[in-house]
Amino acid sequence: MEQLKPLDAGFLEAEDSDRHVSLAVGGLSIIEGPEPDFDALCANIAERMLRVPRFNQVLKTHVLDLNPPEWVEDDGFDLSHHVHRAAVPNPGDDTALFRLVADIMERRLDRDRPLWECWVIEGLQDGRWALLMKIHHCIADGIATMHMFSGLADEGEVSNYANEIRAARSQSTGVDVPKLSVNPLSWASGAWNLARSATGAARLALEGALEVTTGLLQPAASSSLVGPVSTMRRISAAQVSLRDVRNICDAFGVTINDVALAAITDSFRAALLRRGERPRRNSLRTLVPVSIRSNDALGVADNRVSLMLPFLPVEKEDPVEQLRAVHRRLSRTKGSGQREAGAVFVAAASVVPFPFTAWAVRVLTKLPQRGVVTLATNVPGPRQRMRIVGREVVRVVPIPPIALQLRTGIAILSYADDLVFGITGDFDTAADIDDLARGIEAAVARLAAISAEKRDDRAG
Incomplete structure (x- = not known):
C-alpha cells in the first residue's frame, strides 16, 4: 500500500x-457537438481513466494519525458513483454553465470512495457539450492533473508545455527525501541525510525560509479580498491569445507568467477601486505555486510544488509599469531562495513522524491567516487542440479551489493558441469575479496594443 x-x-x-x-x-472542457451516446462515452471514460491507479483507490486512514493515510484498492468500485450527467438551463451560455460548475465544485468529494468525479454537461449553445473533471488536490497538483486529463484525448497523452518549465529541465529537486518512519532512530538518520543533501543550497534556502515565514505571518493591507468564506462559489473565466502574450513578452523582455500576473494585477487594482478601497504596495501578496516536477515524473500522481509569495504591484496605475514591476519582483523572489526553501521544507516534512506533521498542519490551517490574499497558479497545458471521442475540445478552463481565508483563486492554463484564466470566488464576498475576468482580458489587450505601437516605432 502506498502512503x-x-x-x-x-x-x-x-x-x-x-x-x-x-x-x-x-478541469472544464467545452467540446464540439454532437454529444455522443452517454453509455458509450462512460465506457470510453472508464477505459481511459482507470489506467491511473488513483482513480480506483480509496484512502485508508489510521486512528490518531499514527501513520499517513494509505491508498488501497476499492473492492466495491462502481463507475456510476463517479460519472454523472447534468444539463444547463437555456440559453446554455457561460453564465449558466459556470453556475452549474460552481454548484458541482463547491461540494466535497466522498472520502469513502475514490476521490474523483466526471460530469457530462449537456445543453450548451451551438450544439456543444462539456466534460468536467473533478479531482481532489491530495491526488495531484496542476501539472499531474493536466497530464492525467490529457489521457482522455483520442491521441493519448498529448504534447504540452510542461517540459518548458524550469524544474522539468532537471531530473530531481536536488534533495534526497528519506522514507517516512515512526522509529526515532530512523527519523534522526533521515534528518541527517537530508541535512547533508541540502548543504549546497542551505544559505539560499534559509534566506528564502525567512521570507516565506515573514510573508505568512505579516498581515497584508486590510481589504475585502481576504477573510472567512461561505460554502458557495462563483466561477468565471478569461481567455486571451497566446500570440498577443508572446508579442508582449518580445516587446518588453518578460515571460508569459509575467504578463499573466501583470494582467491579474491590473484587474485586482480595478476591483479594489471598484469596492472603494485604496490599492497599496502590500495589498496583494499572492501565493504563486512553483513546480519542482521533473520531466521524468510528469505522469506521477502526487503534488510536487514549492511556492513564492510576491506582492503584485496593484499600487501602480500604468500597465507598463505594472508589467515591469511584476518582472522585477518575480525575478527577485526567484533569486531569494523561496522556491528552494519550499522544496526543502516539503522534503524535511518527510522525515518527521506523521503524527507531528499532521498535528502541525491541522493547527496552522485553523489559524486566521491574513498574510496571503489570493492564489495565482500557472499550469502548462496541451500545445494542440485535443479530440475526445472524435469531437474537438474547443476550450479548456481550469477550476482552482479556495481555502485558508482566500476569497478568490486564479488558475492560468495554456491550451493550444490561448491562455485561459479560470477564476473561483466566494459567492458572498466575490460577486464581481466576472468583472475580474473582463479586466484581465482588457489588461492583456492594452499591453498588446502598446507592444504593437512599440514594434511600429522600431520599424519606422
Whole structure:
C-alpha cells in the first residue's frame, strides 16, 4: 500500500480545518457537438481513466494519525458513483454553465470512495457539450492533473508545455527525501541525510525560509479580498491569445507568467477601486505555486510544488509599469531562495513522524491567516487542440479551489493558441469575479496594443 506524502495529506488537513471549503481541482472542457451516446462515452471514460491507479483507490486512514493515510484498492468500485450527467438551463451560455460548475465544485468529494468525479454537461449553445473533471488536490497538483486529463484525448497523452518549465529541465529537486518512519532512530538518520543533501543550497534556502515565514505571518493591507468564506462559489473565466502574450513578452523582455500576473494585477487594482478601497504596495501578496516536477515524473500522481509569495504591484496605475514591476519582483523572489526553501521544507516534512506533521498542519490551517490574499497558479497545458471521442475540445478552463481565508483563486492554463484564466470566488464576498475576468482580458489587450505601437516605432 502506498502512503500519502506529507504535502498530499496536507490538502486533506486543510480541507478538514474549514467546513466551508472543498479542496478539489477541476478541469472544464467545452467540446464540439454532437454529444455522443452517454453509455458509450462512460465506457470510453472508464477505459481511459482507470489506467491511473488513483482513480480506483480509496484512502485508508489510521486512528490518531499514527501513520499517513494509505491508498488501497476499492473492492466495491462502481463507475456510476463517479460519472454523472447534468444539463444547463437555456440559453446554455457561460453564465449558466459556470453556475452549474460552481454548484458541482463547491461540494466535497466522498472520502469513502475514490476521490474523483466526471460530469457530462449537456445543453450548451451551438450544439456543444462539456466534460468536467473533478479531482481532489491530495491526488495531484496542476501539472499531474493536466497530464492525467490529457489521457482522455483520442491521441493519448498529448504534447504540452510542461517540459518548458524550469524544474522539468532537471531530473530531481536536488534533495534526497528519506522514507517516512515512526522509529526515532530512523527519523534522526533521515534528518541527517537530508541535512547533508541540502548543504549546497542551505544559505539560499534559509534566506528564502525567512521570507516565506515573514510573508505568512505579516498581515497584508486590510481589504475585502481576504477573510472567512461561505460554502458557495462563483466561477468565471478569461481567455486571451497566446500570440498577443508572446508579442508582449518580445516587446518588453518578460515571460508569459509575467504578463499573466501583470494582467491579474491590473484587474485586482480595478476591483479594489471598484469596492472603494485604496490599492497599496502590500495589498496583494499572492501565493504563486512553483513546480519542482521533473520531466521524468510528469505522469506521477502526487503534488510536487514549492511556492513564492510576491506582492503584485496593484499600487501602480500604468500597465507598463505594472508589467515591469511584476518582472522585477518575480525575478527577485526567484533569486531569494523561496522556491528552494519550499522544496526543502516539503522534503524535511518527510522525515518527521506523521503524527507531528499532521498535528502541525491541522493547527496552522485553523489559524486566521491574513498574510496571503489570493492564489495565482500557472499550469502548462496541451500545445494542440485535443479530440475526445472524435469531437474537438474547443476550450479548456481550469477550476482552482479556495481555502485558508482566500476569497478568490486564479488558475492560468495554456491550451493550444490561448491562455485561459479560470477564476473561483466566494459567492458572498466575490460577486464581481466576472468583472475580474473582463479586466484581465482588457489588461492583456492594452499591453498588446502598446507592444504593437512599440514594434511600429522600431520599424519606422
